Amino acid sequence: MSRSLRLLTIFRVVGRYRLDLLLDHSNLPPLPRTAFKLAPWHLHPVPDMPRGERLRRALEELGPVFVKFGQMLSTRRDLLPEDIADELARLQDAVPPFPGEQAVAIIEKSLGQPVADLFASFDPEPMASASVAQVHAATLASGESVVVKVLRPDIEPVIRQDLALMFILARLVERFLPFGRRLRPVEVVKDYELVVLDELDLGREAANASQLRRNFEDSPLVYVPRVYWDYSAHNVFTMERIKGIPVTDVKTLKELDVDLKLLAERGVEIFFTQVLRDSFFHADMHPGNIFVDASNPADPTYIAVDCAIIGSLSDSDQYYLARNLLAIFHRDYREVAQLHVECGWVPADTRVQDFEAAMRAVCEPVFERPISEISFGQLLVYLFRTASRFDMEVQPSLVLLQKTLLNIEGLGRQLYPDLNLWDTAQPFLEQWMAERYSPQSMLQKLQRQAPSWLEQLPRVPDLVLHQLEHGTTERNPARGSRPSRPRTLSGRSAAGLAALAAAVVVARPQALDWLAEVPLASWALVAAGLALLWPRRS
Template sequence: MGLRRLLFIFWVLCRYRLDLLLPVERLPLGIRILFKLGPWHLLGKRNLSRGERLRLALEALGPVFIKFGQLLSTRRDLLPDDIALELARLQDRVPPFPSDQAVAVIERSLGSTVAALFESFQQEPLASASIAQVHAATLPGGKQVVVKVTRPGIERVIAQDVRLLQTIARLVHRFVPDGRRLRPLEVVEDYRLTIFDELDLQREGANTSQLRRNFLNSDLLYVPEVFWDYTRRSVLVMERIHGIPVTDLDKLHAQHTDMKKLAERGVEIFFTQVFRDSFFHADMHPGNIFVAEGRPQSPQYIAIDCAIIGSLSDFDQYYLARNLLAIFQRNYREVAELHVECGWVPPETRVHEFEAAIRSVSEPIFEKPLAEISFGQVLLYLFQTARRFDMQVQPSLVLLQKTLLNIEGLGRQLYPQLDLWNTAMPYLERWIKDRYSPQSMLRKVSHRLPGWLEQLPQIPETLLERAQLQPQAPGQSHVQQRLDQLEAKLQQRQRQGASRLLGLVCGVAAVVVAQPQLRHGIDHVPAASAVLLVLSVYFFLRGN
């Protein structure tokens, strides 16, 4: 199966003459001869432009390749205009599958006929993408909705492509000099999980509902409602939205949209999703983003297609924020130290050399609008820096990096003069400050306190069980006595630590409870705060 798929990919590349897009003169002599003698010269579609040939080839190869083309389409600074315009057609204009197949999937999934389920159903699809297509419909009662249906047989095609990617990843890992650092096996595994999750429309519905709750009543972002009674693994029904495609600049200008504010709000939405919620839309190509009509001076985004959602651990979230903030503040020493501290580069890395390398990459891009920044050159420098210092690819951050590419490409189209750094830096500073405020610390402690209190009575017994030793042989009584003394000290220190922890918790709680009233004088301190303060002192004394 893998060999047949590989031969099909090779045939598609030949059929659409993608060899003409390659720098053949730079390839080894044997491969150049193969290109010259190959039979594909007779198959090539010479009457098509290079952009059309590339787009048609990606469409023929299927979802994995289409998504790669979607990502490329957002990088107008890295592609010629003719290729970028053609690849943009991959966002929502992939050739549809027959409507009778879509109806069959809907009726099989929902257990009833389309006529009984919907007041009206439009046979012609509104849009068609790599994995699913969308039909307009009306629910009983008149609510306008869209019905998303997965392509029949799509799982088999994706499984074949993923196996091919895994084979390529193993070859890269084994034979490419940078293979170990790039961690291709882990990256492909993350992609496998992501794309198979995307096939489950019920999971997409859950992601959509969560993102809608996160931005409910927000002026920044609107997310449509999901209708769960009509949603299954292969069918998703949600509210139909009416907005302007984010790439339709003529319509946006016609309604006098504040493009600067629109671009800035896009950056704010991204950082809010990543740092406030740790739940971010990770497929933000222009086909999934719209702008609400009728509010040009306070533009609001509309997001659809929440199949791919990214999330960061507290560890990655913290180090990412501190790294970005340090870069924005041009504190390259801290950036280098943070990379070593969190393990993104080997511990033996020479910090001063790494600092100098980061400075050489970052300095040229500050205080410039997007239109004046060569991100292609920046990415090249970053890759060279990463290779020099053996910086490993972090699979958990791959989705975030992909989303950053989409966001930057979108910002370039909307408002090339956007100052990305001054827009993002205040948000990061505020997030760091809020993360370690007394209120935030109290929320974290309150969230964990029930679990700590539940385990507290078991600590002495657990310590005793773990400290028990096997019976000692004759002549080891002195060693056993010394071990018993160490065990007793350990238990005492554990009890002291537990008491001090409870004292700290009570102290923080007392400060937070009393904070709103302290400005009125000591007489206005609440009784609850006083009790917590007494408990704090008691536990601290007990722990000493």
């Protein structure tokens, strides 16, 4: 019953703001087109405001869960028209606070002690309130100033109910709208579900903050507040209280004579350091989560809070992302197309020359503008939007990356309008690529992998014999048994033996002394064995 009432509320708000006009009814199938005609929405006058503003106000009226969904949706610029995406980005996650007495009760139940025993002082009036949690100022017995983040009571059932309704609406859109499949609404709601449910675990956020702090320990780039684990739990998170200037307060920063150019460039460096060096990046770097330590105006430092949403890339995604960005910098569209196919971002049967032509059509008009006017984040959005026409499967990690890059670039240009992200990012990318594939880096990787390879070494002879015995035939349902490719399997075995031998040398350099004493005839037998195992071209 509650779900039905909530659904009726949603339809009433849709009618009030005439969101039905966002759809082209003439392209709808007969059943939904008839339903739209019979719905009482047309009785409402059309509000005198743009379509994006109508959508934003509707989401704000539907409550915090829909507000957060709109915020997340604003990052999917590969799916939305620009006017709607820009308006959704204005959504403010400001929610009336819940009573301080409830916050005290939650803290005491979670931490198992009275607030008076836990803290020397605790302010029941919240400092700030958002859709999922609110924060209170407090002081520890040791005298350290902290903030205590408390999860809203009974927020999870509300979120899960609204998520269930979102899935219903997404399936209707996907089924009945002509462009529904292209928008992938169910996938978008699934991504949002992962994000918002992760935010319900403050212990997870505390762990993210602790890891991010360790990654930038003693770094002049960014400071992450300390986590107090003895005062944190699943729904309570206590952290160091910081003093900083909101990054959007450009007027104050200018009055303090802060080096805004350096601050903007450091924002770009922080982004690429997190993505490429650590593969662990703060994916919610909107202005409300970023402050500036201006105690030394010539050497300003960022302060990052709210680490609930963290992104990560696999080694292969890191590699392909860096190569893609460098190829875009060099305007090498053939390499961009080949990399998209090679890394599996678009289907393997995609015609590279067609994809290359599409990339060129997107990029060339952009590159004709002055370099300082080019939005790199927006260009990435255009590329993803173009790739979606070739059935590109956008990974959630890449969506978070795109969102973060847009935030960072927008923030940098707000601080320093002449920020040239290209000149700032290109040397960093080139240096990262050079370091990643330097001999020293490769040797370190071999040393890290050597223990695992050595553990598998005793099994190698059995695996080689098994492949040689069972790799001679391969059953094909259409043709019956036919010869397989034992040479390929044997070649892999030979390569594996060679790699394991290298691992032994890397892990135990003294093995070289033993190898030097092996008779020449033995080396000849090893070479002959590898030659027999190695695959030959037909």
